[in-house]
Amino acid sequence: MTTRTPVIAASAFALALSFAATPASAQSRDQIRAVGSSTVFPFTTAVAEAFGKTGKFKTPVIESTGTGGGLKLFCAGVGPGHPDIANASRRIKKSEVDQCAANGVTTITELKIGYDGIALASSKKAAPVSLSTIVLWKALAKEVPVNGALVANPYKLWSDIDPTLPKAAIEVLGPPPTSGTRDTFNELAMLEGCKKVAEVAKAVPDEKARERACMTIREDGAYVEAGENDNLIVQKLTANPNAFGVFGYSYLDQNRDTLRAAKMDGVELTAETVAAGQYELARPLYIYVKTAHAGVIPGIREFIGEYTSERAVGEDGYLVDKGLIPEPKALRDAARTQAVGLTPLQF
Template identity: 50%
Template sequence: MMKTLTGLCAAVALLGGAGSAHAARDYVWAAGSSTVFPFATRVAENYARKSGMKAPNVEALGTGGGIKLFCSGVGDNFPDIANASRPMTQQEYDTCAANGVTDIVELKVGYDGIVIAADRSAPDYQFRLPHLYLALGANVLRGGKFVPNPYTNWNEIGPGLPNNRILVYGPPPTSGTRDAFVELGIEASARTYPTAAALRDRDQDEFKQMTHPLRREGWVDSGENDNAIVQTLTKTPGSLGVFGYSFLEENGDKVKAMSIDGIAPTVATIAQGTYPLSRSIFIYVKKAHVGVTLGLQEFTTEFTSDAATGRGGYLQSRGLIPLLPPEHEAVKAAAANMTTMSRPN
């Protein structure tokens, strides 16, 4: 009896926080990536239907915003899960640890690609990777020196590109899609230029300061709602949009994706990593909440199940590109055992 009371008091203290005494939440709370959002909401619906329990609360705050809230502390005022379209960084992990979030379970749930898309009636843009930095970087190289971006039209960037003004709608800085686009698109594009590559070898911080910022005119931050970007493309002739592959799948009747270096984003090219803007997507689970937040273990099990994220699972029809079977089995085992991650490299 004493052990039972001790465990109950610990749970109340854990989820109530200092100076409060209320019961643990009876629903799972997940926050983060807008790319992971449609997958997480579908899992939440199926979990609630199968279990008869409350559907989890899933919020689209962007990867950075979700991880920041997740790492802010332990208890029912903080999410159980952070949804992420990029890996957690060292700095984020250290912030978690400083706030008492010390046991984190990292679960890769699939792959996604970042697409550059336009309305279906738009011309095809045959992008090469170097075009992305020249078109969208705030500072670009001319004559071996970094200068404020002078380009206004796509045909100034490379031969064969349309004579349309550079206007790209994309995610804000809090978004994992933005982080991944800058890393996989802009940074990789900049490194194709010898001057930028030499700067990166000499001073990575200065390289990022010069190449990571996106231009103020030509790039438009469009919030965390990728569906809003899709709608904007259909109403703004000549514009392009940057968002996750899953939204391309859902809106293939309205928009089309552009190839990069001759490779179009498809399930096969993203899973194989041959499409230049391919990435992995994750959920991060707060182990301290397992057994306290009602249904957290069960929801995590559903998210990593064959039925959800396995090949032919119901998330594949929503645009998720599944892991290869051996990797998926390892993720299922990590979810079942709540195996905690190490500090990122």
């Protein structure tokens, strides 16, 4: 014991150093890496698993970083040290394409995998309600027009906005600004609802300032940023029947016994109303593939093939089981040809 201790310590230290001195493995990679949206995550992981089970390639590694964070990593450069695929719950922005190009990621393949519906759901214990984008915007905007001028949101109860709505305090649990779900919620619910309120255009004539005013969510406690953990929101909604939660269609679908989605302008949230474009709060989902990595990292083409196959995104595909709302057949086929052929994204 007495003399052996330092010997063991020294050898362990040397061992650790020898581990630390082998970073060369970053230079080659035989495993696809994807980053990005937490909404697309369940779909990409399902495809990755099915892809891995074919036995020809290693199962891809998928990280859930949020759309913005994922595209930032994706656009950081070309080479094995950077991810091959970015999952996105919104379309890539011009600024992000430019960022990509500046770092050498000049060709990107875009694939629209289907739709995700955003649900405004409350506990089954509450009475069913029908909301609209206008009501949502009035309930959650930081400033709303009163007598022609924008003032700090005075609405405390849903019935303040529309007397037919319940006499309950406005409380909406939703994702934080880093989340793609929040981006889509801002664009689909807040901006669209705001556009329908004519007084806003009069009060704020400048278009950019108006857009900002439309998408600014109140910070007085009516909107609660509940983090990216949707299961936590489900629990909180069960505890508080008067609150609404903002989340993806797949969560609602899995929790239909405890949650009920509010109708939007009278339209129920179902796979059919989303694909038909009737339900307002639905959005397309994308994956972006680094074209330069195809042929370098093994299996990228095959992975896209699996992602666009009928057994994944077809009407009975396994992604549909996971809550994805598929595109109509014709569009699906077009998307497949484009993606497998690695047609570069044009902006």
